[in-house]
Amino acid sequence: MNLLEVDNLHVQFPTRSGTFDAVRGVSFSLGRERLGIVGESGSGKSLTGRAILRLIKPPGIVTADKISLEGENLLDLSERQMRKVRGQRISMVMQDPKFSLNPVMRVGEQIVEAYSQHTRASRKEAKAKAIEMLEAVSIRDSERVFRAYPHEMSGGMGQRIMIAMMLIPNPQILIADEPTSALDVSVQTQVLSIMDRLVQERGMGLVFISHDLNLVSAFCDRVLIMYGGRVVETCRADQLYNAKHPYTQGLLNSLPRLDTPVNRLQVLQRDDAWMTDNPQLDDKPDDLTQPHISKTDAETP
Amino acid sequence: MSEINHVRNTDATTSSTPAIEIDNLSVWFGHGHDRVDAVKSANFNLPTGASFGLVGESGSGKSTILRALTGLVKTWQGTMRVNGHDLGKKRSKDFYKQVQMVFQDPYASLHPRHSVDQVLSETLSLHKFKNINDRIEKLLTDVGLGPQFRFRYPHQLSGGQRQRVAIARALAPEPSILLLDEPTSALDVSVQAEILNLLTDLREEQNLTYLMVSHNLAVVGHLCENIAVMQNGEIVEILSVEDMRELKSTHPYTQNLLQSSLGFVREEC
Numbered sequence: 343m344n345l346l347e348v349d350n351l352h353v354q355f356p357t358r359s360g361t362f363d364a365v366r367g368v369s370f371s372l373g374r375e376r377l378g379i380v381g382e383s384g385s386g387k388s389l390t391g392r393a394i395l396r397l398i399k400p401p402g403i404v405t406a407d408k409i410s411l412e413g414e415n416l417l418d419l420s421e422r423q424m425r426k427v428r429g430q431r432i433s434m435v436m437q438d439p440k441f442s443l444n445p446v447m448r449v450g451e452q453i454v455e456a457y458s459q460h461t462r463a464s465r466k467e468a469k470a471k472a473i474e475m476l477e478a479v480s481i482r483d484s485e486r487v488f489r490a491y492p493h494e495m496s497g498g499m500g501q502r503i504m505i506a507m508m509l510i511p512n513p514q515i516l517i518a519d520e521p522t523s524a525l526d527v528s529v530q531t532q533v534l535s536i537m538d539r540l541v542q543e544r545g546m547g548l549v550f551i552s553h554d555l556n557l558v559s560a561f562c563d564r565v566l567i568m569y570g571g572r573v574v575e576t577c578r579a580d581q582l583y584n585a586k587h588p589y590t591q592g593l594l595n596s597l598p599r600l601d602t603p604v605n606r607l608q609v610l611q612r613d614d615a616w617m618t619d620n621p622q623l624d625d626k627p628d629d630l631t632q633p634h635i636s637k638t639d640a641e642t643p
Numbered sequence: 644m645s646e647i648n649h650v651r652n653t654d655a656t657t658s659s660t661p662a663i664e665i666d667n668l669s670v671w672f673g674h675g676h677d678r679v680d681a682v683k684s685a686n687f688n689l690p691t692g693a694s695f696g697l698v699g700e701s702g703s704g705k706s707t708i709l710r711a712l713t714g715l716v717k718t719w720q721g722t723m724r725v726n727g728h729d730l731g732k733k734r735s736k737d738f739y740k741q742v743q744m745v746f747q748d749p750y751a752s753l754h755p756r757h758s759v760d761q762v763l764s765e766t767l768s769l770h771k772f773k774n775i776n777d778r779i780e781k782l783l784t785d786v787g788l789g790p791q792f793r794f795r796y797p798h799q800l801s802g803g804q805r806q807r808v809a810i811a812r813a814l815a816p817e818p819s820i821l822l823l824d825e826p827t828s829a830l831d832v833s834v835q836a837e838i839l840n841l842l843t844d845l846r847e848e849q850n851l852t853y854l855m856v857s858h859n860l861a862v863v864g865h866l867c868e869n870i871a872v873m874q875n876g877e878i879v880e881i882l883s884v885e886d887m888r889e890l891k892s893t894h895p896y897t898q899n900l901l902q903s904s905l906g907f908v909r910e911e912c
């Protein structure tokens with residue numbers, strides 16, 4: 343059984359000039375794999391992640407045929423049950439990491455609290471674990487960071503702290519929204535390998551939202567490409583450069599390249615038809631009887 | 644460091660005053676065993692109209708340099724000059740007419756209860772602009788947001804839309820120097836291309852000076868002529884973008900950074 347199945351998800355916001363459809367009928371399934379979501383700014387990537395966790399507040403309206411976690415429809419759960427899902431089974435690293443940390447609490451205290459809640463470890467153990475997690479995400483001076491407040495962290499340090507925190511409950515699914523957008527290559531590699539290990543060794547499902555096409559293509563197994571609130575194409579990650587949809591092609595062409603400098607970057611000529619025409623689903627996403635072979639040739643358990 | 648002096652000399656080809664001069668700048672936070680020497684004796688110059696990139700490790704002090712320039716950090720020593728004027732501890736309103744900054748963290752830099760309209764009209768009226776209405780529409784169009792976003796609040800915007808509001812706000816006073824902290828890292832590549840083209844055009848039309856932080860070497864390579872590479876508070880190397888492309892660097896950290904970035908792109912494309 344798939345870990346997660348999302349069927350016909352819609353997110354709407356009432357506005358002065360009528361309803362705004364931010365997510366329009368998104369369906370996908372997630373196995374024990376690395377699923378990338380790419381797409382234009384405003385295309386509904388973050389809202390899709392938040393809707394799965396039922397984090398969209400009124401006046402926003404969320405509907406779906408189902409959002410099921412190992413067969414259990416999250417839409418049927420009470421708010422109380424949902425809190426358990428959020429704390430333990432599905433974690434999300436938000437796009438604005440520092441904003442999701444408590445600004446008046448020291449970084450270390452926050453990790454210790456999250457860890458103790460989950461494991462009933464002693465304070466001493468929890469502290470040792472917190473330091474260990476900070477070091478795992480390549481934080482140099484972990485003792486100082488432990489005592490620091492979130493506003494004293496650099497952009498990339500904030501992101502890494504959030505990732506460390508979200509991994510504490512050992513979730514079945516991690517939704518990571520632009521988790522490495524502020525990281526230099528070497529730290530990024532470190533953080534990705536932590537996530538990768540959890541997918542390979544513990545069978546976690548990873549939803550990896552990113553606008554970094556090179557990264558998604560190299561790191562993920564499968565990619566959903568979103569445009570205007572819909573999934574317009576899905577493909578195997580290593581086939582991203584051969585993607586067919588004109589929007590995906592346009593995205594690829596607007597990348598600056600270190601090895602081939604240009605004066606002006608190509609910009610996307612958007613086409614209204616992309617809002618309505620049928621999506622191209624080339625990778626048969628639901629056919630999980632065929633394991634997705636990733637480029638590392640690692641086996642998905 | 645000999646390579647830094649070398650590049651500084653070639654920078655001084657224009658005889659006019661540099662837009663930004665940073666001399667022996669050190670910045671620290673905290674004290675005792677929590678003291679962080681975030682920037683250690685940094686040196687670089689930007690002639691007017693230059694575009695200079697700061698790259699390097701996460702936590703190496705890149706944002707701190709920009710924040711010290713805009714007067715957000717008080718604990719520094721050394722010399723910072725903007726258009727020939729020595730900077731002290733305080734910044735005047737006139738300073739912010741010349742120098743604007745786009746912050747790394749757009750959510751934190753926008754007031755949660757101010758609409759896009761309020762954010763932009765406040766900045767515009769502070770700097771005594773007329774036709775505020777028209778200017779707001781033009782700014783929003785320039786950053787690829789239509790007028791329909793004008794009355795939204797930050798929580799009603801996606802990450803990339805917020806970043807574009809922050810860019811519009813920085814452009815509003817028509818500054819001559821822009822400090823850009825990861826300006827496109829929250830943007831998808833199509834919007835990134837539009838913003839980078841806008842920055843290129845603005846620089847051509849108005850001879851703007853850019854100091855840009857980015858961890859994306861392809862973005863820095865596109866917009867900048869020279870880059871400084873930082874590690875652990877120090878500028879370890881300053882090199883031209885041509886040399887960067889040809890992997891001509893002398894410092895092992897830079898070489899490692901270039902190789903992993905280029906290797907990655909070449910292997911995957």
Ligand SMILES: Nc1ncnc2c1ncn2[C@@H]1O[C@H](COP(=O)(O)OP(=O)(O)OP(=O)(O)O)[C@@H](O)[C@H]1O
Nearest residue numbers: 355364383384385386387388389799800801802803
């Ligand atoms: N509370 C809200 N009220 C009205 N519109 C909203 C609200 N929250 C989000 N939106 C709109 O929904 C659309 C999708 O937003 P979402 O945050 O999912 O985009 P995204 O794909 O994550 O973009 P980005 O890459 O810029 O982060 C955007 O156009 C955004 O302006």
Ligand SMILES: Nc1ncnc2c1ncn2[C@@H]1O[C@H](COP(=O)(O)OP(=O)(O)OP(=O)(O)O)[C@@H](O)[C@H]1O
Nearest residue numbers: 494496497498499672681701702703704705706707
């Ligand atoms: N207000 C502060 N109080 C204490 N320490 C701070 C403060 N601001 C920054 N620092 C520390 O200074 C160092 C440099 O931070 P800075 O934000 O300049 O890094 P950066 O190079 O921009 O990194 P990133 O790429 O991750 O954004 C970090 O160790 C950070 O913890």
Ligand SMILES: [Mg+2]
Nearest residue numbers: 388437801802
């Ligand atoms: Mg988003």
Ligand SMILES: [Mg+2]
Nearest residue numbers: 496497706747
């Ligand atoms: Mg920074």
